[in-house]
Amino acid sequence: MAVALAGLAGLFSLLSPASQAATTTAMSTEIEEGKQLFLVGCSSCHGVNADGVIREDGTVLGPSLIGVGAASVHFQVGTGRMPMARNNVQAPRKSIAYDEEQTLALAAYVASLAPGPAIPEPDQYDPAQGDIARGGVLYRTNCAQCHNTTGQGGALTLGKYAPKLTGVEPVHMYEAMVTGPQSMPVFVEPVMSSEDKRDIIAYLKNVESEANPGGLGVGRIGPVSEGLWVWVIGLGALIGAAAWLGARSS
């Protein structure tokens, strides 16, 4: 029996193409490396098996990562959102804790747990290939309600907010749309096609690149912020001027 098995194994290693074996080994090495990183850096909240941790009172400490896919890990870790500094309503963008190779290893490990959205190909998010005008229409219908018409972000409920989209890598924009991080809903095929997403990214990058010589841009976040500026700073200056007018000269 043992001899037969050994023979089969030998036959398999003889027949299987060497390159495929090498790729498989490289992949499993990456997954293994990712698993080690995960156990050190992520498992305290997401559990040693990445299936999430529920606190005793029933609230979620870290959600299950089974099926979230490589795209989700690449977005969350690649923008510095994960690991979180502390458990809070919002995971803000901050300095990145893992380099690209480690991030890809983590993504490969999480992707190996269950199928999920993959990291997109460069062609899928290349802003140069997108239709800016069409992207603008799609963006204003589907995204502007939270992220504002020029991607300056906005407030949500109970301290949550939709982040600014300026300075975000196109690949991360794409991944956010397919994975729906935190409060954000999911925008996936076929309702929001890959081409639609590329157009939206092209629009955002175009808006971002536009020069702004008009004095104080106030983040170009629209009439509310400009109104706030006028009411607080402008009116404050007027009150100061009125006080100066009425004051006695020394």
Added chain:
Amino acid sequence: MTTHSSDLEPASQGGDPLPDPGLPPHRPRLSDTDAKSAKRAERQVAAMFGIAALASLGFVAAYLALPLIEGDLVRLQLSNLALGLTLGGALFLIGLGAIQWAKKLMPDVEMVQERHPFESSPEDQAGAIAAFQAGVEESGIGRRKLIRNSLIGGMALLPLPIVFILGDLGPLNPSPPRVRASTIWGPGVRVVNDVTFEPIRPEDLQVGQLVNAMPATYKDIPETEHVDALNARAFASVILVRMELDEFEVPQGREDWDVDGILCYSKICTHVGCPISLYEQQTHNMLCPCHQSTFALAESGKVVFGPAKRPLPQLALEVDAEGYLAAQGDFAEPVGPSYWERAKFENGERI
């Protein structure tokens, strides 16, 4: 009477219980006493007026140096900035200089201006009364009772047309006002993706997904009917969300309104009608950016925060013969903000 008034007399016969403190002593300013300080103030005022003159010249220079270029928005912004800064600066500095001049150099000695009683002389008053009485006498309004009574009648009925015409706003209206109690949604109307107008299959939607959608019949409105199309869009816009089956409550009467966890709600806030789709997929709350009304989509659109008073109307969904999402009918209640007759409608019918 006398005892009462004597009670109100101040206790001390000396007059005012709080004596008039008078004016504070005049303090001379530094520029009044120190010639160097006065000279400095003079230079400051002159500098302000001088910079104002330069700013006016700068306005002309900016106008000539930055001509507008067709289609160049950046140039337009730059020109606006330069023109605004120079002209605004000139006006501001002239005002600032004038005030500095008055505060530092013009005399600031306190002066008292007496106020006089605000009434006409007794002769003028007597004359006016005499003229009025002569008018009453000459018109004979006291003698000619018929004229007087008919005038009262004529004046008394004058408000009647106003009361009657305003009555149209209320229950007296013979023809009800045009109100929008229905939308272009109807039985079997497909739910299509806004912008792309692609129909949607239930299996296309993932849990956590948000779709901004429109009725397929929106495309049938002729493009010439622009106002109709805009109104239809404003009232018929909806959003689709998908939740896990155990994540949302199904109230009685809405058991078959969702398709496998796909729920459809009006996109128009019930407060003052802003379009809303700030959907948080984790809490299933939808927030209106105008006044922060928050609707719990997992609890049939109930208001959980903010000034809105009515839950977000839900549209009943079905799957049509070809497998696409469609409406079972129109909304059961008028969508959008409340109005006077709103309570009298159900299923688009006046009740």
